[in-house]
Each structure stands twice: as structure tokens, then as C-alpha cells.
Amino acid sequence: MSPILLGLIPFAVVLFTAIFKVLKEYERAVIFTLGKVGRRASGPGLVLLVPILQNMQKVDMRTLVADVPPQDVISRDNVSVNVNAVIYYRVIDAVKAVVQVENFKEATSQLAQTTLRSVLGKHDLDEMLQERDRLNKDIQSILDEQTEAWGIKVANVEIKRVDVDASMIRAIARQAEAERERRAKVILAEGEQQAAAKLSEAAGVLAQQEGAMQLRYLNTLQEIAGDQTNTIVFPFGTEEVAKMLRGRN
Incomplete structure (x- = not known):
């Protein structure tokens, strides 16, 4: 050759x-x-x-996974938390993903960080801990709307961790215990209020029926007399007892 x-x-x-x-x-x-x-x-x-x-x-048209770095967030009730999340997205229009944004992966990651801080900052700590599904959907909806112009579809967002400072955890524990004590006192007060209402109602019934109070006295004496160790002192004379007995008969 x-x-x-x-x-x-x-x-x-x-x-x-x-x-x-x-x-x-x-x-x-x-x-x-x-x-x-x-x-x-x-x-x-x-x-x-x-x-x-x-x-x-x-x-690459496959579903991509991006780990959102931990973000410092101030909740609506002024609690400082550290939150990180993960997002799942894919390119649905390759031309837009190349032409409309310089680096769609980096742009999506940065947008996810700012959206995470913005959305969670509008909610209380309790909502972050108890309503993650709703917050995930809110973040996903906002990201999906903003990345549509880049030819990207955000399929899912998951908040992985919500970390609270140790001193704040102790404060939250004290607050929860105070709330439990408050509820216990409210329940006790409501019970006493209901008991007082029933006693007042019973007193009204006894006052309306002639001889009802005497019968109540006799029933009480009969209950006390069942125990032979008790010494009974009558608060009224024998004539009144006889009168009550005649009224009972």
C-alpha cells in the first residue's frame, strides 16, 4: 500500500x-x-x-435526579430550620433545553433552591413537619410552571429532611407540654361546669316537688345506716322525722 x-x-x-x-x-x-x-x-x-x-x-431524555443542597429557611413563625430535598425531572423538548437556557441542569437546580426557600418560608414549622405531601405538590407545581419554557417537566419533588436546632427542639417540647396542660385544665373546667349545671337542674326539680327533699334525706340516711360502724347524728328533731315518715307512707 x-x-x-x-x-x-x-x-x-x-x-x-x-x-x-x-x-x-x-x-x-x-x-x-x-x-x-x-x-x-x-x-x-x-x-x-x-x-x-x-x-x-x-x-439525555431520561428522568434525572437532582439533590437540592440543604437550605436555611426561616418559617412563618420565625423558626430557623435546615431543609433539603430531591427533585425528579426530564427533558421533553430537547431543542428548548439547549437553546432557551445555557445549562438546564444547573438552572433547574438553582431554581429548585430558591423555590424551596420561598415556599417553605410561607408556612409554620408544624406544617413543614406534618404536611409534607401538600408542600411537595406546591413546590413541584411552581417548578413545573417555570421550567416549561426550557422544555423540562418536573415530575416530583420530595422534602427529605427538616432539621431544627437543638435549642429550638427544647423550646418546642416545652411549648407542647404547656399546650397539653392547658387542654387538661380546659377539659377539667368544662367537666365541672357540666356537673354544676346538672346539680342546679336537680336542685330545681327537688325544690318544685313537695316532700322530695325529705325523701332525699331519708334515702341518704338509709344508705348511711347500712354500715354499722357509722354513728348517725340527725340534724333535725324527732317530730320532723315522724312527719317525713308519714309523708313517705
Whole structure:
């Protein structure tokens, strides 16, 4: 083989690799022709490029996972917490993901951080701890709306941890115990109020029925007399007892 042919082999290999590109099932190619992009991305499979005139940028169309770094958030009730989350998103329009934003991964991550702080700052600590599902949906909805222009679909957002300072945990514990004591006192007061109402109602009934009070006295004496160890002292004379007995008969 002549030296000229041997010298052309590397050039042919480079030319071949520049013209023929193979994309995997989950990949798409955004092709630029003299700096202009087509309406749709190419792929998967074999893609042909015109050397010098065309170049391409590959985009991964699979669901991507981004870990949102821990964020310092001040809740609506002025509690300082440290929150981190994870977002799941995918590219649905490869052309927009390349043309509309410089780096869609970095842009999505930064937007997720600011949205996380903004949304959680509008809620109390109790809501962050107890209503994560609702907060996840709120954050996901906001992110999905803002990344739509980049050709990105945010599928899910999950708040992973809500860390509270140790001193604040002790303060929250004291507050919870004070709340329990308050509720116990309220329940006790309500019980006494209901008992007083029933006693007042019973007193009204006894006052309306003649002889009812005497019968109540006799029933009480009869209960006390059942125990032989008790000494009974009558608060009234024997004539009154006889009168009550006659009224009972």
C-alpha cells in the first residue's frame, strides 16, 4: 500500500466519525446548521452530519435526579430550620433545553433552591413537619410552571429532611407540654361546669316537688345506716322525722 493511502486512512476514519453519529434510545441530537437549529431534535439511531457546516449537541431524555443542597429557611413563625430535598425531572423538548437556557441542569437546580426557600418560608414549622405531601405538590407545581419554557417537566419533588436546632427542639417540647396542660385544665373546667349545671337542674326539680327533699334525706340516711360502724347524728328533731315518715307512707 502506498504511503499516500496510508496517510489517508486516519483522515478517512476522522471523516467517518464526524459524519456518522449513533444515538442511544434515550438520547436526542440538537443539530445546528451554520448556527441555526432545526425545529425538532434527531434520533435515536443513526444521524448524519455535514462536516464543518453542522454540529450537534446530545441531550439525555431520561428522568434525572437532582439533590437540592440543604437550605436555611426561616418559617412563618420565625423558626430557623435546615431543609433539603430531591427533585425528579426530564427533558421533553430537547431543542428548548439547549437553546432557551445555557445549562438546564444547573438552572433547574438553582431554581429548585430558591423555590424551596420561598415556599417553605410561607408556612409554620408544624406544617413543614406534618404536611409534607401538600408542600411537595406546591413546590413541584411552581417548578413545573417555570421550567416549561426550557422544555423540562418536573415530575416530583420530595422534602427529605427538616432539621431544627437543638435549642429550638427544647423550646418546642416545652411549648407542647404547656399546650397539653392547658387542654387538661380546659377539659377539667368544662367537666365541672357540666356537673354544676346538672346539680342546679336537680336542685330545681327537688325544690318544685313537695316532700322530695325529705325523701332525699331519708334515702341518704338509709344508705348511711347500712354500715354499722357509722354513728348517725340527725340534724333535725324527732317530730320532723315522724312527719317525713308519714309523708313517705
